[in-house]
Amino acid sequence: xxxxxxxxxxxxxxxxxxxxxxxxxxxEKLGEIVPELSLSYYAADMGPVxxxxxxxxxxxxAKLGLKFQMRPIQFSTFVxxxxxxxxxxxxxVFSVGADPDRIDPTFYLNNISACGQRANGSSWCDDEYxxxxxxxxxxxxxxxRLKTVHxxxxxxxxxxxxxxxxxxxxxxxxxSDKWENVTNPSPVAAHENxxxxxxAARPLTDDRILDWAYLEDVSTYNPMSEEGATxxxxxxxDTFAKIGADGESRPWAAESWEFTDDTTVRVKxxxxxxxxxxxxxxADDAVFTINKIVEIQPPTMSSRIGNIAGATKIDDYTFExxxxxxxxxxxxxxxxxxxxxxxxxxxxxxGDMANRDVIADGVAIGSGPFMFKEWRVNELHDLRTHTSHxxxxxxxxxxxxxxxxxxxxxxxxxxxxxxxxxxxxxxxAMSDLGAQEDFLDFIEIPSHGTMMTWLNxxxxxFTDLExxxxxxxxxxxxxxxxxxxxxFAVPAGxxxxxxxxxxWYNSDLEPVAFDVDAARKIxxxxxxxxxxxxxxxxxxx
Amino acid sequence: MRAYILRRLLQSMLVVFVVTTxxxxxxxxxxxxxxxxxxxxxxxxxxxxxxxxxxxLNGTLWEQYVRYMGNLLTGDFGNSFFYRxxxxxxxxxxxxxTLWIAVPGLLLGAVIGSGxxxxxxxxxxxxxVERSGILLATIIRGAPSFVVGIMLLxxxxxxxxxxxxxxxxxxxxxxxxxxxxxxxxxxxLILPLCAVIIFFIPENLLLMRSGxxxxxxxxxxxxxxxxGVSEGRVAWHAGRNSMLPLITWLFPALAETIxxxxxxxxxxxxxxxxxxxxxxxxxxDYPVAQAAFFLxxxxxxxxxxxxxxxxxxxxxxVVYK
Numbered sequence: 001x002x003x004x005x006x007x008x009x010x011x012x013x014x015x016x017x018x019x020x021x022x023x024x025x026x027x028e029k030l031g032e033i034v035p036e037l038s039l040s041y042y043a044a045d046m047g048p049v050x051x052x053x054x055x056x057x058x059x060x061x062a063k064l065g066l067k068f069q070m071r072p073i074q075f076s077t078f079v080x081x082x083x084x085x086x087x088x089x090x091x092x093v094f095s096v097g098a099d100p101d102r103i104d105p106t107f108y109l110n111n112i113s114a115c116g117q118r119a120n121g122s123s124w125c126d127d128e129y130x131x132x133x134x135x136x137x138x139x140x141x142x143x144x145r146l147k148t149v150h151x152x153x154x155x156x157x158x159x160x161x162x163x164x165x166x167x168x169x170x171x172x173x174x175x176s177d178k179w180e181n182v183t184n185p186s187p188v189a190a191h192e193n194x195x196x197x198x199x200a201a202r203p204l205t206d207d208r209i210l211d212w213a214y215l216e217d218v219s220t221y222n223p224m225s226e227e228g229a230t231x232x233x234x235x236x237x238d239t240f241a242k243i244g245a246d247g248e249s250r251p252w253a254a255e256s257w258e259f260t261d262d263t264t265v266r267v268k269x270x271x272x273x274x275x276x277x278x279x280x281x282x283a284d285d286a287v288f289t290i291n292k293i294v295e296i297q298p299p300t301m302s303s304r305i306g307n308i309a310g311a312t313k314i315d316d317y318t319f320e321x322x323x324x325x326x327x328x329x330x331x332x333x334x335x336x337x338x339x340x341x342x343x344x345x346x347x348x349x350x351g352d353m354a355n356r357d358v359i360a361d362g363v364a365i366g367s368g369p370f371m372f373k374e375w376r377v378n379e380l381h382d383l384r385t386h387t388s389h390x391x392x393x394x395x396x397x398x399x400x401x402x403x404x405x406x407x408x409x410x411x412x413x414x415x416x417x418x419x420x421x422x423x424x425x426x427x428x429a430m431s432d433l434g435a436q437e438d439f440l441d442f443i444e445i446p447s448h449g450t451m452m453t454w455l456n457x458x459x460x461x462f463t464d465l466e467x468x469x470x471x472x473x474x475x476x477x478x479x480x481x482x483x484x485x486x487x488f489a490v491p492a493g494x495x496x497x498x499x500x501x502x503x504w505y506n507s508d509l510e511p512v513a514f515d516v517d518a519a520r521k522i523x524x525x526x527x528x529x530x531x532x533x534x535x536x537x538x539x540x541x
Numbered sequence: 542m543r544a545y546i547l548r549r550l551l552q553s554m555l556v557v558f559v560v561t562t563x564x565x566x567x568x569x570x571x572x573x574x575x576x577x578x579x580x581x582x583x584x585x586x587x588x589x590x591x592x593x594x595x596x597x598l599n600g601t602l603w604e605q606y607v608r609y610m611g612n613l614l615t616g617d618f619g620n621s622f623f624y625r626x627x628x629x630x631x632x633x634x635x636x637x638x639t640l641w642i643a644v645p646g647l648l649l650g651a652v653i654g655s656g657x658x659x660x661x662x663x664x665x666x667x668x669x670v671e672r673s674g675i676l677l678a679t680i681i682r683g684a685p686s687f688v689v690g691i692m693l694l695x696x697x698x699x700x701x702x703x704x705x706x707x708x709x710x711x712x713x714x715x716x717x718x719x720x721x722x723x724x725x726x727x728x729x730l731i732l733p734l735c736a737v738i739i740f741f742i743p744e745n746l747l748l749m750r751s752g753x754x755x756x757x758x759x760x761x762x763x764x765x766x767x768x769g770v771s772e773g774r775v776a777w778h779a780g781r782n783s784m785l786p787l788i789t790w791l792f793p794a795l796a797e798t799i800x801x802x803x804x805x806x807x808x809x810x811x812x813x814x815x816x817x818x819x820x821x822x823x824x825x826d827y828p829v830a831q832a833a834f835f836l837x838x839x840x841x842x843x844x845x846x847x848x849x850x851x852x853x854x855x856x857x858x859v860v861y862k
Contacts, residue, residue: 219625220625225625
């Protein structure tokens, strides 16, 4: 009996020891614990969608055994520290807007993805990719460029240094009792630099002024120093080209243009243009403006004019841009941005042109579809239609009501003071108002604006491709679109170029489906493991 | 008296100097600099350096401080980073707009508040009127001004549609001086003005009530009553003699109004100095924000000084040494 008890006791001790040993061995197979990761995102000053999206995404990533420290960061600090400051600690969730010039893929391919770029906050540096990025900028031939752009996306997709999560849906709310033909500018957000919907709209009543409920972000009517409201400036000052609803550049003040060699762009101006004071627009004005800009280098224009060496007149309506090096983006980024100043009003000015107070001097005069009438700061901007413009709208003017906040914009739309609202009023609120009120219509604008996940590619665990692959596989793009953005976003495609840019997006990229189990399997196969608390550990080596 | 004024002026200058210094360093230690917005747009480093130099943000912090204070002594607040013109030129039109709601709001708040305070103070102690009055004042005083503003907006603008809830006038309305002298302007003025009046009622009500409660036990009140005048006339005597603290409070309150009116201007999209101040901080437009704070500190200091000096005039028992 004693023997039997001893035997059982010994057996029990032995089993326990074996279990302990097994557990110890399994613990020994785990490497260091993956530390808590910091997840930065735009704070509430940019609306609630980023907080909500970051929480939704981190909930799914947490199923991989990760823990997150949530870090909301005010917009300007986010830009200076994370986007351009290189201070991304671990991960970030944020978005970039659907600006017209980002219809060209360079922003996504080069500015935020290539080695040495200031806005490459995820610090990924791949030499092969960067060579392609530099090359695509110089390929003036569109077909050749397209091949390189697609190849870059394949390279990017194979490395997964960061990835897009959702593409933003913007909105327009307008008074359909008073206006018709309010056209959709998709895939670009409603931006004054576009024809749609601004110049296409038609009045249905005697009220022939289009009142736009917005906020105050115009700092001056001098286009050489205005940076935030560049589109509004281009209502007054014509550009050489405009971006159409198809995302392509279309002739505007320039009737046509062509690359005569890799660094020369010959531009033919329209012959029927006049400035708002009645003087004709000709090549002298264009050449004067371009050469002045090159000479004085206004700081706010630096990102678009760095490659321009100057301009040369050919005849009264023809001139050439001389570039320092070939630039495939010139058409989309420079021709849609550069403007024409009246030489007769600027040539004799001896002060600092970039800081000239054009309203005080009475020279807020361009050749654009609208003429400056009045600016009451923080109240309204009043522009009147330049009726002799080749694309003059079918109404008498446009007023921008500089309102303080979304409630005021809502009120102006409801009482009929304003005719159109774009941003500031949340898209969901615009959609609701459009559904509730018979006289208000809502237009949904699927755009290339992108919310993305950035990783610090210089720091473990993000230096491990398999970890990045697992994290992307566990990225709940659909949830972020529905729960984070209340449905006013769509799950993004693959690679780094938005699907909405059309031909530039490489649709052959293999889709990565959301699958947490598959993500855990990727980690397991790469040697990662989990402890009893479910926390993820690095591979032993 | 002269020595006292001189001493107070020196103290006031010291306060303004300290406030200006704190404001200067407060903006400089913020994590992002004003060129940040341009960087997101792709501004080159060379261009950024040009802007920093143009805006006086180059050199050490100490060098910037000495430069700023030197300019300030000559009345130069610097150029707005956003509007590219002198900060003062940016601010003064907004100051006028703010005064339209600040001064009438303060005065009407004082009249209505002190009137109510007299009624509450004269009412039987512990009775319904006193309890309701104190409760009302406490609730309004405790409610953030944006809550009061939004409630006014929701009820009188959105729901009843009686008055506009935003801006200073119809976009198609008159311009120049005439824009202030018409019904449209007055119509737009109603809600923000009411918000400011409501903001000032509790302070006035409670101050007046305390004075009246104290005065009603004074011998002279019994004397007035013994003359056989009406009870309302007796209350008026008590109220009139309780106005001293109220009048002296009005001076700093005016400065407080300018500083505290920010929320009202934001809620009602009123183009005043408070709304511009918030925009200047968001845009990191240091010169405009610093000029606005400088102005406020001057006003508060001068208002306090005026209050002290007026006190001796109103109450001969007060002697300055």
